[in-house]
């Protein structure tokens with residue numbers, strides 16, 4: 017600010033911005049004061065106030081969040097640029113598709129265009145500092161005339177999303193204020209900070225199941241084709257102060273090497289600028305790999321992804337670390353030692369919200385300034401990456417045949433590809449044809465092919481090096497859609513249309529479409545009839561068939577916010593099942609059979625179910641688990657004919673607390689050198705005579721993520737083969753689970769306990785095994 021007084025002319029030129037409200041005047045406190053948090057409506061209001069007082073910013077509501085809050089984006093650039101946004105969008109769209117834009121025209125556009133940078137904040141709502149940084153950055157760039165800011169305004173178009181999760185801002189703010197000054201100040205709320213998916217909201221970026229994901233993709237990525245997407249996060253508190261790329265291996269093989277090099281370059285530029293500004297504790301090439309496409313949409317769409325992960329505080333409460341509280345190990349570096357990728361360790365002290373915002377502000381300025389400096393090369397490389405996609409020769413493409421067991425899942429798969437801008441043609445026989453020579457052919461390939469995750473051990477014979485996320489994303493396997501890669505051209509014309517599927521072969525009854533039909537009937541208060549031999553459904557009564565009304569479903573909702581419970585809710589709601597959420601006390605009260613036919617337990621540990629939060633962790637009303645009374649009530653429910661459905665880790669509860677006779681053959685997670693499956697598709701054989709197998713083929717791939725497998729004499733619904741277990745991703749220790757049970761249907765009293773040693777409703781993706789899950793609810 018001082019420098020303005022030294023340059024009166026500049027002061028004059030910027031006096032038009034005098035009315036821009038400071039964050040302090042608007043929010044009523046210094047933005048980063050300890051113990052203060054922001055309300056979403058105030059953040060939105062601030063951005064609107066900025067728009068009213070400056071011609072360098074435009075604010076747009078893209079739509080509503082899951083809970084109905086405004087979902088906004090700001091566009092920041094020179095006033096001249098903002099007057100011609102349509103022109104800059106057109107340039108981006110031309111450069112994005114080299115088939116339509118010859119090199120000579122592109123050369124002119126490299127000179128005319130702007131570097132488009134999308135900055136997305138606080139998708140994880142407890143990582144609040146990025147929204148603060150958005151406020152701070154917007155204020156500064158509109159008011160603080162520095163050479164860097166001038167360059168950014170002139171050569172960049174900044175698309176700023178102050179929160180990718182507006183509902184979460186208020187969920188965390190509410191909880192923080194409620195617990196401020198109590199022993200629980202700074203804890204995470206005992207509910208998901210996104211209504212359905214909590215922290216998994218940044219694992220949604222190829223299935224696009226949530227409204228916030230869809231708004232961001234459809235209104236920003238797919239319109240603007242940003243050259244850079246910068247996603248601003250926070251990490252644990254006791255190692256580096258800030259991570260910035262380069263990434264760790266492995267990198268997903270379809271990511272263009274140009275983008276990898278640019279991510280290295282911009283990342284290290286940020287690290288250099290932070291270090292030069294006196295900020296210690298900057299780590300590069302650490303912790304975070306670049307494998308799963310669930311976080312990296314833009315890296316498959318011509319742009320680079322920059323991530324920063326700042327050390328967290330306790331929401332807005334400072335922390336103090338002594339040197340001996342700093343971690344001794346981290347993936348890729350030692351937080352206590354100087355190394356090439358961690359050259360100036362942070363040695364402890366007090367760390368507060370303001371520190372995070374200071375670090376992030378420097379990082380934002382650095383990235384945006386470097387984008388401005390390298391504007392022309394960024395655009396040139398963006399175009400070049402598109403050319404390399406279009407020139408791809410192996411495979412020629414993929415074909416999804418018209419004859420599919422599950423037309424509903426097939427349609428969903430094709431619509432998902434198209435939402436990601438993949439062009440899908442129609443073959444002469446009604447098949448869907450996806451040639452690779454298109455700008456996003458690599459994206460389609462990533463989602464359609466088998467993943468071969470490297471066998472990445474810490475040392476030979478040692479434990480596996482933990483991937484940052486899961487290792488497989490083969491949608492045809494997840495959805496049960498037959499897809500084949502072809503090396504020879506397949507003729508196609510026009511666009512594939514869902515209508516062309518109607519003329520297909522007779523559908524097996526228990527497919528996805530039929531589940532929709534069945535649930536539609538239930539919603540309208542009607543019954544359906546089911547053939548007890550085949551599982552086929554009918555909307556009219558038939559001799560010998562069983563009448564089914566909508567099952568009465570209970571869903572256990574622990575106080576320990578559970579993402580898998582959220583995904584389960586999403587699934588039930590999207591497939592038309594009604595359900596009732598059940599807290600510990602609701603179950604302990606008993607009398608469950610009068611109210612429910614089936615009760616679901618999402619993936620969680622048996623000990624969490626039994627014990628819940630302890631007294632040190634949460635206020636009294638959230639303490640405790642199902643306990644002895646809960647287990648007794650669940651036994652009584654099963655004895656009276658109810659079905660208990662346990663997903664993945666929750667299955668252990670059925671064995672430990674309800675006496676289901678199965679023995680886990682999978683070791684504890686600590687023995688990862690013996691057995692390890694961090695999120696992969698594994699082959700299994702299904703007993704098609706089981707009532708849980710209606711609509712499911714005899715051979716499937718199930719989603720296995722630290723899942724148990726069992727030895728048991730009980731009825732087995734799905735079992736691993738003796739060899740060839742891995743279908744896609746990574747598996748260590750195949751022999752541990754070969755031939756063992758993956759899904760068990762245990763009689764329990766007059767009812768059942770179904771143990772899924774998998775996640776049958778995995779992240780809104782596993783359409784094939786959704787059916788086994790639904791079958792477990794309707795019997």
Ligand SMILES: [Zn+2]
Nearest residue numbers: 140143249250
């Ligand atoms: Zn995060």
